[in-house]
Amino acid sequence: MSGEAQQPTELHVRHREADPSRDLDYPPLPEALTVSVYDNHTHLEISDGTPGSELDYREHLDRASSVGVKGVVQVGGDLVTSRWSADIAAREPRVLAAVALHPNETPEFAASGTLDQAIAEIDALAAQPRVRAIGETGLDFFRTGEDGRDAQFRAFEAHISLAKNHNIALQIHDRDAHDAVIDTLLRVGAPERTVFHCFSGDVEMARFCADQGWYLSFAGTVTFKNAHNLREALAVIPRDRILVETDAPFLTPHPYRGRPNSPYLIPTTLRAMAAHLETDVHMLAAQVSSNTEEVYGLWDEDLPDIVESMDRPA
8 A cells, every 4th residue: 555545445336126125124242152253155235235225344343343243355346346346455454355357247358258257357456465255156057048157157167276376265156056166176276275165055065065075155044044065965975165255235043034235143053053063152252263364364364454434434
């Protein structure tokens, strides 16, 4: 930074689609954790909540700090959100960034002939010291049809190469594409630190991923009453492969499912995971925190001169 004045950062660059059936009130703060943890995957650039009462990224982080969530990985999914994520990480010590083109965005780039150019910009962003992951990237056969899959594969393979070239982690989006994602990782060669964001597979897939040394990150979905497969998967993998995330503002844990999500709700998910594993939540928190630092490094490394007079709203 070298004392240069920072330009204001937009508080939000995306807005969650309105749904009149949802309860838009943020859940109450959970009991604070004694042992702090991290949110492996969040989208603080997306506004949610009652209009006029949306939380900006600093409010999310302040609430998270108050309950023992000491840092987050802020994740991009296109050029705009990846730039935003890298910028916030450069000025906020509680944030590290992941940058990528989400698989559902890649067909449009390919159709316009700009996919290579967009990947080159992700490459440039990944060189910043507080960008510690390429993500979220991967395959999504739920929202993208067969006509867009070539672009998804092309971008996924390019993102894998970026993670390896920059020696940073890879955060994978995998929806209805388990076999294709795993086949691609095995064929191309997975980065040393590969994370399945919001793991959605079964016991067999969990065991296979853990055997490869890959990490599985569990979101609020692991608390849902019908998510028996996720809890079974959680139970069979080594504790040193477990991460926890919110995917905020989505996937709010039970009993607040459907309401806006935030990193401060990590303790709710972690306590549910500890209960299922029949382990002490403090021991699990310590293990998950250690795992997260193994994947991304320390949050207080490579800190720029943080400007204290940040662009707080009036």
